[in-house]
Amino acid sequence: MSGRQAAAGGFWRDNSLTLAFGGAFLVVLACQAVAGRAEFNEQLATAGLQQVTFAQYLVSSDFAVDVTENWQSEFLQFFLYIFGTVWLLQRGSPESKELHKAGPESEEEQRMGEHARADSPRWAGTGGWRQTVYSRSLGMVMALLFVLSWLAQSVSGSAAYNAEQLRELSEPIGWAAYLASADFWSRTLQNWQSELLAVAAMAILSVYLRQRGSPESKPVGASHTATGVEG
Template structure:
C-alpha cells in the first residue's frame, strides 16, 4: 500500500484537493443562494436540492469548461509551436519524434500504438481529443445550468418569463461568465511558459534544471 501511495501521490493529492474544494464550493454556494432566497421571501432550499440547481451546475461547469479549454489548447499548441528557453516547449528544431510512429513500437508499447488506420490516428491525438470533449460537455452543462439559474433570478427579481438555452447563449451574462474564466486560464499558461525561461523550481519537471541556461529549451 505504501508503495502504491508513493507511485500515485501526485494524482491522489490533486484529485483530493479537487474534491475538497468542490464540497466547500457547494456548501458556501448553498448558503449564499439561501440568503438570496430569504431576501426575496422564499423558503431556503435543502443542500441536496441545491446540488441539482442551476446555480451550482453553472458555477461548477463554467470553471470546468475553461480548464478543459486551457489544457486542450495547451496540449495541441505545444505540438506545433515552440518557445525559446521554455521547458514547456519542445526543442526549437524538432518537427516530430520517431517514437510517435508505429514502426518504433516495442513490446511494452500500448496496443493502440501498434495499430494503423483510424484507430492509430485517434490514439495519437487522444489526449487533446478527450480534453476538448471535456470542454464541449462542460460548455453544454454550463449553458443548461446557466439558463436555469438565469431564469430563476429573473423570476425572483423581475417576474420575467423564462428564456431558452439558445436565447441564454446570446446574452452578455453568459459570455461575461465564459470570458472571465477563459482569459485567466490563458494568462496562467502564458505566465508558466514565459516565467519558466528564467525562473526555476528544484525537482519539478515543469522547470529546467537549476543550472541550465535561460536559452535552454525543453527536451
Template sequence: MKAKPKPHSYFYRNGLTIIFGSIFLITLIAQAFTGWKEHNQELTEEHGNSIAFSTYLASGHFISATFENFQSEFLQMALYVVLTVGLRQKGSAESKKLDEEEEVDREPKPSPDAPWPVRKGGWILKLYSQSLSICFFVLFFVSWALHLYGSWQDHNVNQLLKHLPHESILTFLSEPTFWFETFQNWQSEFLSVASIVWLTIYLRQKGSPESKPVDAPHMETGK
C-alpha cells in the first residue's frame, strides 16, 4: 500500500513567495530611509527645509524612485509572458520546444478541480486565458503613471528650489528627464531577460526549474 505523503509546513509550501516578499519589504524600507536622507541632504544644499520621514513617503522623490523600478519590472514580465507564447530560442530552458505541442498549449477542459473561470466558460474563460499578461500590463501602466507623477512632482520641487517656474505635466513629459529615467530601467530589464534566455543554453543550475537538467545537451530546447 502506497504511503501517504507527509504534510508540508506552511513555509515549505509558500517559501518562494515568503522569502522574496520579505526581501522586497526589507529593501523597500531601506530604499525609503536612505532616499529620505539623500533628499533632505539635497534640500539642505539648496537652502530648503528638511522634511519628516512620513512626508517623504508621499513625496515625488520617493514615488518616482519606487515606481520607476516597478514599471520596468512589470513591462519585462508582461512582454516575456506574451512573447514566449510564439517565439522560440533553440537550446534555451526558457523556450518552448521548436515543433512539439506542450501542456500549456492544450485547450482548457472543465473539471471539478479546474478554476472557476474554466468551469464557467464563454468570455470569462477567454479573459482568464489571457489574465496573466493582462495583469502584468495593468500593473505596468499604473506604475508608469505613478512614476510620471512622482518624477513630475520631484522636478517641480527642484524648480522651486532654483526659483524657476512650475511646469505642467505635459511640458515635463516633453523633456528628456522622465524618458531618461524610463529607458535606463527598460534596457537593463531586457538585458536580464536576454541573458537568462541565452545563458540557459550552455549553463546549468542543478535543482532549479529555470535550468535544464545538468546532463542535457546544449541544443535541447526547454526543460
C-alpha cells in the first residue's frame, strides 16, 4: 500500500464518526425532502391548488420550518447538557462527572494557564478574555447555533403559517404575533420534551446497562455505582 493510500485510509478511519453521521444526515435530509414534498402536494391537491416542484419545495417555508424546528431542539439539548453537566451529577452514570468534581474544576485539572501542556490549544495557556472565551467555547457555540436555528424556525414558521392562512382565506399575522401563537409553541415544545426525555433516559439507563466498546458506556464489568467511567 502506498503512502498516499495509507494516508487516505487513515483519514477515513480517523474521521469515521463525523463522516458517517454527516453522510447519514444528508441522506435522511434528502429523504425528508422527498416525503415532505409528497405530503405538501397532497395538502395542495386537497385544497384544489397547484402542486409544487421538488426545487420549489426545497426553498419553501414549509420545508424550512420542518428542518429548523428539529435543529433548534437538538442544539438546545447539547447546550443544556454541556452547561448542566458542569454542576449536575448522576451517581453511577458515565454521562456524569465523578461526584467530587462538580463545578468548573481547577486550572490544574483543566490543563489551563501554567498547567497547559505542549500539545494544549494555544488559548488554553493564555490568560484574560481569550482563555475565558475558549474555556466555554463549546457551550457558547451550541447556544449560538440554538438561537440562530430558533430564529430561522420562527421566521420560516411564520411564513408557512401565513401561507396556510391565505390558502384558507384567513388574515395573516405578524412575526411577533406568531411567536405567541399556539402553532409556534406546539411545534417547539414537542421537540424540546423529546430531547430532554432522551437525555434523562441516557443518564439513568447507562448506570445499569452496558454497550461493549462504546465510550458512552461504562466497561461491561464496572460497578453500577462507578461514576464518570467510560468504556
